Amino acid sequence: MTQDELEKWIRQLIKEDKLYKFYKCSEWRQLSEAVMKENNYECQYCKKRGFHTKARSVHHVQWVRKHPRLALSRTYEYRGATCSNLIPLCEDCHNKEHGKGKGMKKGNENRFMNEERW
Numbered sequence: 001m002t003q004d005e006l007e008k009w010i011r012q013l014i015k016e017d018k019l020y021k022f023y024k025c026s027e028w029r030q031l032s033e034a035v036m037k038e039n040n041y042e043c044q045y046c047k048k049r050g051f052h053t054k055a056r057s058v059h060h061v062q063w064v065r066k067h068p069r070l071a072l073s074r075t076y077e078y079r080g081a082t083c084s085n086l087i088p089l090c091e092d093c094h095n096k097e098h099g100k101g102k103g104m105k106k107g108n109e110n111r112f113m114n115e116e117r118w
């Protein structure tokens with residue numbers, strides 16, 4: 001799949017409210033599993049703070065919804081630097097990254113969780 005095709009596919013999924021399909025696809029599963037393994041299945045944010053917590057899911061620094069082209073990209077470019085796009089996180093850190101609980105309505109929250117399937 002080219003980046004153009006990927007972007008088109010994800011935009012379509014978002015439109016149909018079926019982004020979960022992306023998280024089920026074999027490309028993502030293989031990629032996220034590889035990223036998890038490379039990081040010893042540890043939450044990288046907890047690790048920075050000196051804790052060892054088991055990661056539960058791989059977070060997209062550049063959110064899939066905003067940057068569909070980067071959905072299967074390990075890195076992204078920012079001001080000439082190459083940054084990690086995929087980071088294993090525990091549930092708590094992942095929730096924080098997505099601002100869960102920060103003024104989000106209950107209904108939205110559940111919907112969001114189901115869609116991202118973390």
Ligand SMILES: [Zn+2]
Nearest residue numbers: 043046090093
């Ligand atoms: Zn964590």
Ligand SMILES: [Zn+2]
Nearest residue numbers: 058059060094
């Ligand atoms: Zn995430």
